[in-house]
Amino acid sequence: GAVVSQHPSRVICKSGTSVKIECRSLDFQATTMFWYRQFPKQSLMLMATSNEGSKATYEQGVEKDKFLINHASLTLSTLTVTSAHPEDSSFYICSAQGTGVRSNQPQHFGDGTRLSIL
Amino acid sequence: AQSVTQLGSHVSVSEGALVLLRCNYSSSVPPYLFWYVQYPNQGLQLLLKYTSAATLVKGINGFEAEFKKSETSFHLTKPSAHMSDAAEYFCAVSAGGSNYKLTFGKGTLLTVNP
Numbered sequence: 001g002a003v004v005s006q007h008p009s010r011v012i013c014k015s016g017t018s019v020k021i022e023c024r025s026l027d028f029q030a031t032t033m034f035w036y037r038q039f040p041k042q043s044l045m046l047m048a049t050s051n052e053g054s055k056a057t058y059e060q061g062v063e064k065d066k067f068l069i070n071h072a073s074l075t076l077s078t079l080t081v082t083s084a085h086p087e088d089s090s091f092y093i094c095s096a097q098g099t100g101v102r103s104n105q106p107q108h109f110g111d112g113t114r115l116s117i118l
Numbered sequence: 119a120q121s122v123t124q125l126g127s128h129v130s131v132s133e134g135a136l137v138l139l140r141c142n143y144s145s146s147v148p149p150y151l152f153w154y155v156q157y158p159n160q161g162l163q164l165l166l167k168y169t170s171a172a173t174l175v176k177g178i179n180g181f182e183a184e185f186k187k188s189e190t191s192f193h194l195t196k197p198s199a200h201m202s203d204a205a206e207y208f209c210a211v212s213a214g215g216s217n218y219k220l221t222f223g224k225g226t227l228l229t230v231n232p
Binding site: 004009032034041042043046049091093095097098109111114 | 164
């Protein structure tokens with residue numbers, strides 16, 4: 001079964017709305033979580049690396065004020081797309097670094113969130 | 119620095135035929151290599167991984183891959199394609215050890231024809 005839960009799976013909202021996406025590790029503690037963006041028929045683009053209790057590290061070209069990341073606990077990281085616009089529409093995927101019994105994989109992936117901004 | 123090149127954005131095979139998806143990597147340190155599969159509107163599922171042990175790696179669903187250092191390759195194969203194998207496949211590399219950051223290739227869409 002899934003070891004990383006991402007919610008919601010799909011969201012449609014109006015331009016200007018802020019949208020929060022949650023990523024939870026279900027049976028392990030994730031000191032590090034990753035947020036990716038995937039455009040249609042393209043690869044995953046790493047947006048940021050999130051470490052529990054500290055500020056996220058953003059990749060070059062990713063707007064920190066647009067994509068707010070919070071990693072307040074060892075099992076939960078959130079991505080908030082602030083004042084979303086149509087160009088923010090995309091598929092967002094989170095992953096959690098494997099630890100303990102889940103260290104057999106470097107990252108465990110959520111099922112993604114399809115964000116559509118009207 | 120690391121990078122991955124997947125040759126062929128789209129591969130089409132007949133059901134029962136051999137599947138070969140190509141991946142070449144570049145890494146300044148001994149790499150860890152991975153193949154992931156993605157079904158529509160889903161996240162990534164790990165098929166198999168190479169972490170400096172056996173060079174021929176067997177994964178789930180009958181897939182396997184061989185690490186060839188001399189060719190800097192890590193091609194994915196399956197002897198007989200099944201309709202359920204139709205999906206997007208991503209090759210990825212990491213620096214290994216405690217470095218969990220993955221660099222992905224652009225992906226290869228596999229279609230399986232009846």
